[in-house]
Amino acid sequence: MDLLYLAWRNLWRNRRRTIITLTAIAFSIMLVQALHNLSYGVYAGMVDSGVRAGSGHLAVYHDNYLATRDESLTFQDRDLIDKIAAIDGVTEVLPRLYIPALAQSSRESRGVVLIGVDPTSERRINPFLKDLPAEAMVRSTDSRDAVIGSRLLKELQINPGQKFVVTAQHRDGTLHSELLRVRGVVHSGMKDIDGSLILIGRQRATVLAGTAGAVHELAIILAETRQEAAVHRQVETIIGSRPEIEAVSWEQAMPNLANAIKLDYASQKFIFLIILVIVAIGVVNTLLMSVMERMREFGVILAVGSKPMTLRVMIFFEAFSLGLLAATVGTILGCLATWYLVKVGIDLTDFVPESLEFGGVVFDPVLRATWDPNWMVRIALYVIGLTLLAAAYPAVKAGRVTPVEGMRHH
Amino acid sequence: MLLTLAFRNLWRNRRRTLLTLSAMVVSAALLILALGVFSGMFRDMLASATEQYHGHLVLARDAYHERRDLFAHLPEEIVHQSLLADDPDIIGRSPRLRSFGLISRRESSQPVEVMGVIPRMEQQVTSLQNQIVAGRYLPADQDNAAVIGQGLARKLDVQPGDELVFVTQAADGSIGNDVLIVQGIFATGDSRHDNNLILAPLPWVQKVLVLPGRIHEVAMTLADPMRAAAVADRLNRHMPEDVTVLDWGTLLPEMREVIAAYDVSRMIIVTILYLATGLGILNTFFMSVMERTREFGILMAQGMRPWTIRSLVLLETLMLGGIALVIGIFCGAGMTFYMQQVGIDLAGYITPVTYAGGTILPRLHAVFETGNFLVPAGMLLLISLLAGFLPANRAARLDPVQAVREE
Numbered sequence: 001m002d003l004l005y006l007a008w009r010n011l012w013r014n015r016r017r018t019i020i021t022l023t024a025i026a027f028s029i030m031l032v033q034a035l036h037n038l039s040y041g042v043y044a045g046m047v048d049s050g051v052r053a054g055s056g057h058l059a060v061y062h063d064n065y066l067a068t069r070d071e072s073l074t075f076q077d078r079d080l081i082d083k084i085a086a087i088d089g090v091t092e093v094l095p096r097l098y099i100p101a102l103a104q105s106s107r108e109s110r111g112v113v114l115i116g117v118d119p120t121s122e123r124r125i126n127p128f129l130k131d132l133p134a135e136a137m138v139r140s141t142d143s144r145d146a147v148i149g150s151r152l153l154k155e156l157q158i159n160p161g162q163k164f165v166v167t168a169q170h171r172d173g174t175l176h177s178e179l180l181r182v183r184g185v186v187h188s189g190m191k192d193i194d195g196s197l198i199l200i201g202r203q204r205a206t207v208l209a210g211t212a213g214a215v216h217e218l219a220i221i222l223a224e225t226r227q228e229a230a231v232h233r234q235v236e237t238i239i240g241s242r243p244e245i246e247a248v249s250w251e252q253a254m255p256n257l258a259n260a261i262k263l264d265y266a267s268q269k270f271i272f273l274i275i276l277v278i279v280a281i282g283v284v285n286t287l288l289m290s291v292m293e294r295m296r297e298f299g300v301i302l303a304v305g306s307k308p309m310t311l312r313v314m315i316f317f318e319a320f321s322l323g324l325l326a327a328t329v330g331t332i333l334g335c336l337a338t339w340y341l342v343k344v345g346i347d348l349t350d351f352v353p354e355s356l357e358f359g360g361v362v363f364d365p366v367l368r369a370t371w372d373p374n375w376m377v378r379i380a381l382y383v384i385g386l387t388l389l390a391a392a393y394p395a396v397k398a399g400r401v402t403p404v405e406g407m408r409h410h
Numbered sequence: 411m412l413l414t415l416a417f418r419n420l421w422r423n424r425r426r427t428l429l430t431l432s433a434m435v436v437s438a439a440l441l442i443l444a445l446g447v448f449s450g451m452f453r454d455m456l457a458s459a460t461e462q463y464h465g466h467l468v469l470a471r472d473a474y475h476e477r478r479d480l481f482a483h484l485p486e487e488i489v490h491q492s493l494l495a496d497d498p499d500i501i502g503r504s505p506r507l508r509s510f511g512l513i514s515r516r517e518s519s520q521p522v523e524v525m526g527v528i529p530r531m532e533q534q535v536t537s538l539q540n541q542i543v544a545g546r547y548l549p550a551d552q553d554n555a556a557v558i559g560q561g562l563a564r565k566l567d568v569q570p571g572d573e574l575v576f577v578t579q580a581a582d583g584s585i586g587n588d589v590l591i592v593q594g595i596f597a598t599g600d601s602r603h604d605n606n607l608i609l610a611p612l613p614w615v616q617k618v619l620v621l622p623g624r625i626h627e628v629a630m631t632l633a634d635p636m637r638a639a640a641v642a643d644r645l646n647r648h649m650p651e652d653v654t655v656l657d658w659g660t661l662l663p664e665m666r667e668v669i670a671a672y673d674v675s676r677m678i679i680v681t682i683l684y685l686a687t688g689l690g691i692l693n694t695f696f697m698s699v700m701e702r703t704r705e706f707g708i709l710m711a712q713g714m715r716p717w718t719i720r721s722l723v724l725l726e727t728l729m730l731g732g733i734a735l736v737i738g739i740f741c742g743a744g745m746t747f748y749m750q751q752v753g754i755d756l757a758g759y760i761t762p763v764t765y766a767g768g769t770i771l772p773r774l775h776a777v778f779e780t781g782n783f784l785v786p787a788g789m790l791l792l793i794s795l796l797a798g799f800l801p802a803n804r805a806a807r808l809d810p811v812q813a814v815r816e817e
Binding site: 109256 | 425426430432433440441444448466478480492510512516518519520522564565577578580601602664677682683685686689690694697760761763765770772
């Protein structure tokens, strides 16, 4: 205990040096924590909007569908929707049927993928439909209404309310055509979506493709992302009796989004690593300086009977108090920065034209952080560990001095 | 004289100087490496959009740029003029006719984009011939050949030699319907091209669409892609009103924004990293100035001017920055070179990421770009000067009488 107290006093013998070092460490911790929380929030936003437009947090498919996207791999949903929707934490279960088709107006044709949906539940969840007025949505599962992307509408050279024809391959191998009418228009700001999206009623889609009530996908939307594992297990139990279908997480169903996040986070981690290396070198420098200055003093301490080990432990205690103090101050600053980023966020509205797109999803132009306390504590502990590691060389140096040499020192 | 003094001063406490130097070198070198790798990702992204699809410039009618209007084909005189004109900036031109429709084989069908090209000319613009994973590229002499994306081939379960049926609406309103023989399969890593794109001979597409002799666009490759906007401007001066040459920046506004955003975030990252480094330099020089209080007092007592003392300290920090810069650039360039030549393959961990109209390939590989060296280098010198400022001021403000008394 005395040694710890001594270490603490030693730290403040050169106040300016300690404060500068402290500032450097605390500042780095704040930056790393705030940046991480910001990305954490942005990624969560991306995942949220990504899963709502895409596969859901969890998705149920026919076994091979994900690998091949072979449209013949449908399954009967029977009572699955009701059963899964009853699981605690599940907000919505969206049945979807994907049908490759040729969309034709009187002037133009485009290859598209028709998405057969349940209009009521889809409208509640799908972020692309957020700004769509209620009357512009597909009216029922078997109506001839279609909601289509704005660019596709322009390319087909038709207007809302006008008719167009879709032709798809029926189960029996022949081409079937259906007449549809444009009910609503989606403008997401993403070229791929606006140029290809066509939503129609589920019943109409099954008639066109001859799949009789079957679906390709059940997208399961959860209230919170972290319930995923628990819900996944329960879904597995429900579909357990049907070996031809499987439940997968969004990371598997939407690898583009998952990988975009992974890649972005990896490059961020590399920057974090450089920051920590620089901090470590700074700590080594400070501690080494302070050890070199006190060689004479160490000589005296050893001469009056202290063991070299005690000196080493003292240096480690100094490093530890420095690290602990810096971690505390840094985390407080990190909390303040995060708090600001949660409450206010970074508004990019003036810098980005319409919408931000990353990894195939649109997200809010106001970047907001989300608290990740576990990670904040972890980074603070890393830094304390790093400080102790950085103290190793100065401590060895201090322990190696002999009383005679030390006392002769300057 | 002052220079020699500053240099000698630096090495009076070798260990301290070396440690500070190492922090500076590490930050500069790793930054240069990281920026080189980021640039490599952007280069891949840009290449996936230009060299695998658009080319650097695209000449087409405005209606075609806007909504891919089937009937907005190019007037013949423009085609001749643009294909034959000699232009030192343009190293490749490819006339194209595009058709959107449904491709089927047995029970499965997929929406596709069929691009009608002249193989010999298309190879000057896109590099798909280098990305064939099965079979061969479009032969010059077969009129119903096709090369298709790997994703599409997998979904339709086809091999080279198999037959596909393409259905679309022709210009005369009829349903065009014809057979293609798959010659080869390409894999670009970009899911949209791999799942959606088919190259076929131009005459075949003209026949299916009933648009004999017509083309929609001329794609061009430039010797210097970064000059695309300027070349497009120049070409547009000679174009009729409803025909425009667009550069890749205009074709892919998302990507241009991403690159602009990268320039900003590069500055932010560099600033943040150097602030941490700068505090280290500040610390070292405060120490070194405090130690030399007595010495500065004597120098001043002998008549050295405060501003000379100040420049001495600033010279020391600047010199340290300079040395760090040389070593840092050297190490950074070395690592960048290694990553350029060898790189790291991430194919086992992640799949390609499609983003802002391009694709980031699952690999880390660096490219050399002047900005990636200039920004860290300039900032390092600036931060050394800034970090030297406070200690230099302190040294210059010393009172000789008191300073000399200091133990």
